Amino acid sequence: MEKLMKFAKKLFLVILFAPLLVLLSCENMVEPEVYSQLDPTNVMSSEKGIKGTLNAAYAEANHNQWNGHSILNMNEMTTDTYWDTGGGENRILIQMINFTWGPDTDWFNSLLWNQPYRAIRNANTVLDNIDQATVSDELKNQYIAEARFIRALSYYRLYTWFGPVPLRTSTEGELEIPRAPESELLSFIETEFQEAIPDLPEVNQVEEYGRAHKSAARGYLTLFYLNTKQWQDASDMAQTIIDNGHFQLVEDYSTMFHKDGELNSEFIWANYAELPAGNIWINGSFPPGFRRDPQTGLTWTNSMNNWATQYRIYDSFYNTFDQNDERLVLILEEYENQDGEMVSLRDNDDYRALKYFDPNASANNHGTDRPTIRYAEILLARAEALNELNGPNQESIDLINEIRDRAELNDVSLADFANKEELRDQILAERGWEFYAERKRRIDLIRMGKFVEQAQNRGATTAQDFHRRYPIPQPAMDANPQLEQNPGY
């Protein structure tokens, strides 16, 4: 009995102290603390937060460094201009060259699908939060327009690669959504660019070089109309840019693609690069042991890299150039190697494009911008649209001759072209000479109906019509049962 009393006493003590323990502790102890990450409750209410996130949208839409070079090659290697051997990226590029790519080809997912959607997410984050943020009305409208520009640009790119894709215009909403109907996506892209224009600054009034401006939105609209074959709109929009007079052709073609010529009168929009990060594409274009281009004096230094992978221009493309074409200056036919010997690249599908060189390059990085819209393309876009509308016409010929004059080529004349098809072929050739290694060729060939044909002609016999769209990447398919794969894959 005594023992039982003792037990009861102890039990009582336990009961007494247990709540005390609870009181001593405090549930706030497990309230999470945020140190180095930014707290969502205040970050998106400030102008700095909004602008920082807008910068992230710009960053994701700016294809430079590794991503920029990869996206460029994936697209260009499907065409008749250049190809690749060796190096780590060859695993992907061989599939692009031979038309054997599929939903499992890994860069589709990481670069062509995920990256634009991150740009869209960041733009949506800005647009969802800007109303609650303390930003002046004038800036608010400008930031909204910039975010919409980047969002439209990203959807435009997704469309040119995959066709219609899920359209997400807010960070809220269902996770799984199906692909938007084609008409809905196209009308969204067009409307977004158009509605952004009034609140975007003119190109000479931008806050910082590289932020969106009216002409960039008009430039993308021109390309959008062109590639969706809305010829009248394409020619009108191109004319608006011409009439605004903000841009003109640079006199010497080759200077635009070097570091000291990247700020010029011709670039309407670009993938911007600055050291120490930069544009790394040219490393795969340097031939083995490259030291110096005797034609231009361009010289490789020991601070630079030269990759194992080799981007080689086909003879069949090189041979279409007129030998007097100024633009050949940036194509390497022979070079001086590290031992001082001359090495020829001729007649071996092995010419090299030396665009985007920076004499101060450090390791992989050349601080050189890669244009995505040049004034030259606006001129050729109008020439093409007018030909599609009216057949061969003097204005188209004049526009083409502007480009040819700069390249020091003889003029073509209206009499040279019997019909629309002949002038279209001429424009395709002109675009090839003008825009090699600028990520234009694939979409040009698709628009002009030559994409599958050129692949077949160079031995990629698996090429079929369905290859004009890339497959929805397998990880995206697996994560979203509502997605339907493109036919053929």
Next chain:
Amino acid sequence: MGTETQFGAAANGEATIQQGNQSNYLIEGTLNFSENYGIHTIDAVAGMTFQRFLTDRNFMTANDFPSDATFTYNMGLANPELVEINSDRFSNELVSYIGRVNYNLLDKYLVTATVRADGSSRFGEDNRFGIFPSGAIGWRVNEEPFMESAEAISNLKLRASWGKTGNQEIGNLQFITSFGTGPNAVLGNQIVSSIDPSNLANPELKWETTEQIDFGIDFGLWDERISGSADYFHKETSDMLVSIPVPSSTGFNSRLQNIGSILNTGFEFSLDTRNVTTSDFNWRTNFNISFLDNEVQDLGETVNEIVIGGPGQVGQAAIIREGDPLRSFYGYEVEGIWQTDDDYSNAPAGVEPGSIKYRDTNGDGQITGEDRTLLGDSFPDVTWAITNNINYKNFNFRFSFEGVEGVSMLNVNMIDTFFPVNFRRNKLAEPYLNRWTPENPTNEWPSFVNPLSQGQKTVNSYTVQDASYIRLRTVRLSYNLPRSVLGGAIRNASIYGMAENLFTIDDYIGPDPAVNPNANANFRIDWNAAPLVRTFTLGVNLGF
């Protein structure tokens, strides 16, 4: 990196310092109670613990130094425009209230009951606490009077337990959207920083709970000449904390979620026998074996199946689906090789004689993602080991075998063999040396011509391999020098020879079917594994 290295030369010298500091605070307060009441013994504990884990990290790197001489000791000498600095700090907290009672009656009947409430800073306010009770009972049967006549039975104990445990091993701040450093933009002809959302918030996150029931028996016969134990367990993990792929049109690839439940059931058996016990000759054997069955029971109402990717360039690799083992390997089944005389009229694009022939599981005439099928899983059906220990006079001989049956592993070396970065890459010899050629029209291995002609179907029945094996793990022979030959300060001495990993019987192509460098035992991937070492040791042990 000094200027004599390639990267160092390009940067004109690069110095980097990374520092990390992890601290862990623990505050514990417990009340203990222990008392004997005749045949009853009671122990009880009530307490509370608080734990805090804090990590601080600093990072700096600088480029362009006037000299290599200062290493990382004077980073101020670098070009100030080429300096990068970064730091971060994060913490998590865990608070627990615990109560436990042990009750022992007559040293025959044992009962334990525990309840704990754990709170974690990794979950949202409504889900912060989880309550995890458990209990166990034991019965020492051989202490019962009615067992006295059963002299052969030297030990017999029956056990049963039930309990719930919680898991919160996830990253911090996953239940809210936080903003961190985004990619750099190029604006105004310079590189500018940005911020972007770091994760897709999941405010619903809560404790993962495992409920386990265990029945066991310990036994000893003939004075422990034979002893052992057997256990059956039934373990159900629900609200699993898994990073689940989400549609990447959200801008995110995955989100941490609590999903469904998995069931592990198994049987474990271990046996110790003293086969011979004489003064000169002793032979003991230990044998243990376990059987395991893993099954995804439920994925909730909204999800049918979850396909997840592997590391590096592996691509989509595994599936989580009701009724199958967790993270079953998921890919294309190889039927054979396209032969010269095959009918190519309906062949998939890109095939030629010598190409891999994938099985068209849905029969639509094409090889697409729809044709992927289960190729194995990471849970061994059977795991066993046996050790023999033999003493004869001053000799000791010991050897042990181990083995697993019914387990698969994704072999990334095979992926590099079949889908190489380029043609110069190393390949595993067996498939390549026995490859298809017009003269060797094998149905086993492809020609390796145009390896990417059907895309990157990296996860397939070539690359997911049977990783079952039997291995002679160790053999050791030693001799103890008799006391009579020892002198002076030397108390004992032995010489021995030992070999490890002498041989392995397996069908796995690659260095070792037992590796798992992927660090996740439930998702076995042979990726950048160090090869297995076979060691031979000769040694002398001296005791002073």
